Amino acid sequence: MKKIFSALVLLSILVFLSLPVVTTAQIPPETCRMKRTIVLKEFTCNEGELISLEGVGSEKAICCLLQVVYNVTDWIFVFLVALATVFVILGAIFLLTAAGSPERIASGRNYIIYAMIGLALGFVAKAVPAIVKLITGIA
16 A cells, blocks of 8 residues: 555655646746736736836836745645645545454554645645735835
8 A cells, every 4th residue: 555655755846846848838938828827016917918128127027026936836736736625535434444453443543634734734835826916016
């Protein structure tokens, strides 16, 4: 069981690390396509807008940076929700097959607690873009 779990974790990490390479191959590196509308103090970057990153200090380059933060946090959220689902199922299996064994009951309970911690971290990951906007003062 440990070998299968470690192989799945390693595979998911490799897939997660290769995602930026796959997503950046879609458009030229000097541009950034907005996947969501981002409202800042001075301007708004609309969904579907193609932003040119030529020239240092482009005022809309911050939209591309926030788009990357949104993409990363969205993937972290999806990964943590999927992992939490697996942990809840594992915890339920341990609880249902415990047959009165205190070790298996404690193990199942711990799996479910870990799943709740993972969900909490996932929700914190969804709040990171707002925290970045607040800290930088661009919102």
